[in-house]
Amino acid sequence: MAEEFRRWKVGDAWITRIVEIGPMFMPPQGLFPASTREQVKARAWLQPCFADADGQINLSFQCFLIEAGGRRILVDTCIGDNKRLAQEAFSGRVTQFLGTLGRAGAGPDQIDTVLCTHLHFDHVGWNTRLVDGAWVPTFPKARYLFARDEVAFALEGALEAGDESVAESIRPILDAGLADLVATDHRICAEVRFEPTPGHTPGHVSVVVESGGAQAIISGDAFHHPLQLAHPDMASSFCEDAALGEATRRRLFASIAGQPVLLIGSHFCEPSAGLVSADGDGWRLEPVWAESLAGPTPLERAPPFAAADSRAEQGGR
Numbered sequence: 672m673a674e675e676f677r678r679w680k681v682g683d684a685w686i687t688r689i690v691e692i693g694p695m696f697m698p699p700q701g702l703f704p705a706s707t708r709e710q711v712k713a714r715a716w717l718q719p720c721f722a723d724a725d726g727q728i729n730l731s732f733q734c735f736l737i738e739a740g741g742r743r744i745l746v747d748t749c750i751g752d753n754k755r756l757a758q759e760a761f762s763g764r765v766t767q768f769l770g771t772l773g774r775a776g777a778g779p780d781q782i783d784t785v786l787c788t789h790l791h792f793d794h795v796g797w798n799t800r801l802v803d804g805a806w807v808p809t810f811p812k813a814r815y816l817f818a819r820d821e822v823a824f825a826l827e828g829a830l831e832a833g834d835e836s837v838a839e840s841i842r843p844i845l846d847a848g849l850a851d852l853v854a855t856d857h858r859i860c861a862e863v864r865f866e867p868t869p870g871h872t873p874g875h876v877s878v879v880v881e882s883g884g885a886q887a888i889i890s891g892d893a894f895h896h897p898l899q900l901a902h903p904d905m906a907s908s909f910c911e912d913a914a915l916g917e918a919t920r921r922r923l924f925a926s927i928a929g930q931p932v933l934l935i936g937s938h939f940c941e942p943s944a945g946l947v948s949a950d951g952d953g954w955r956l957e958p959v960w961a962e963s964l965a966g967p968t969p970l971e972r973a974p975p976f977a978a979a980d981s982r983a984e985q986g987g988r
Contacts, residue, residue: 676775677961679933679944682883684739684862686935689775691749691768693731694940696723702730702895703905714901716955720941721897728896729940732793735889736777737880739862744784745777745810746878746889747937751796754839757831761793769800769809782810784859787817788891788937789875790825791909792836799843806843815844816859819852821874868893868923870916871909877923887933887944894920895938900947900954924954933959 677688699706708726711717722728737744749768756762772778787794798815799806808815822845825837844850855867855876865876871892878889892909893916899905903920906913927934928947934956935944945956 675771677941677943679887679935679959679961681880681887681933682862682885684737684880684882686880686887686889687736687738687775687777688733688935688943689736689771689777690731690733691766691771693733694729695731696727696729699726699728699896699898702728702907703898704908706898706902706905710902711898714898714955716950716957717897720958721939721956728898730896730938731940731943733937733943734772734777734797735878735935735937736775736782737863737878738776739880739882740860742784742860742863743776743782744786744859744863745782745813746786747788747794747891748785748797748809748840750793751798751800751840753801754792754796755833755835756792757833758792762833768797772797779809780812782813785810785813785815786859786865786878787815787821788877788889789872790817790821790837790841791872791892792834792840794891794937795836795840798840806839808844808847808849811849813849815850816853816857817841817850818855818857818865818874818876820855821872821876822850822852824873868919870912870914870919871907872911885931885933887935888923888927889935889937891937893923894936897936897939897945897956900924900956901950903953928954 679686699711711722711726732749734749735746750761752765797809800809858864862882864879866879868877869875877891877893880887895907904917906916910916924947928949933944934947942958942960945958947954
């Protein structure tokens with residue numbers, strides 16, 4: 672079971688991870704059609720955090736609260752309640768996640784900015800909630816920042832039968848006048864900016880947090896699992912442009928390998944974050960645990976980082 676909250680300090684900024692679902696275990700080919708369990712087993716560093724001894728991988732569905740420069744920014748909004756989705760396991764869920772967001776400091780009246788790395792259903796669900804039969808913005812005091820190219824793709828793209836995520840989670844924000852359509856390199860404030868990471872979708876972005884000489888990157892779905900550090904050519908079954916996605920991953924991993932840059936995977940299970948290092952013809956992730964404030968951890972090589980365990984009430988995950 673994942674911790675309900677986990678927090679990292681990046682310079683003067685805080686990043687809080689808030690788990691909606693996870694961990695979920697599956698054979699790797701359930702996400703990466705060209706993969707095998709043997710490829711997972713061959714990378715011993717994936718265990719026990721990111722895979723099990725049988726070669727299954729794990730995933731989480733989570734969002735992130737950034738507190739920086741006096742702002743409270745929510746990155747992605749998970750799956751949501753009462754959504755009509757093609758994936759039966761996620762459709763029509765009714766949970767207590769809105770309460771979880773509130774306990775984490777990301778309640779409906781606490782957020783001034785919502786960022787979506789891209790507009791797939793599992794990153795936009797809590798943009799809205801169902802009130803008296805209508806979809807209304809969950810965060811009415813916030814501006815919702817969407818990459819302009821991503822909105823065009825979402826509105827024009829064909830969804831799977833049964834997926835109403837555009838109608839339920841995106842159009843109500845546009846119709847309410849709460850959306851700002853921005854470039855894929857948009858800067859939100861001095862500490863937070865978008866980084867273009869296309870491939871999974873055309874307008875996909877990752878979110879960079881920079882403060883006090885420290886840096887962290889929230890990946891979105893530029894990659895889904897640490898296995899892709901070892902195999903950057905491994906595309907998920909949900910990627911629009913596999914070749915572009917591979918180029919994006921290689922560029923990103925090469926740019927931060929050996930650097931004190933905290934990489935936070937939007938679907939990575941505990942501990943969800945780590946430092947990237949070169950490993951043969953690929954890369955690997957050295958986990959950074961939020962409760963590791965002292966002792967021989969990767970944090971010692973990155974003094975601007977600190978971490979704090981926020982063991983708030985455990986949810987039902």
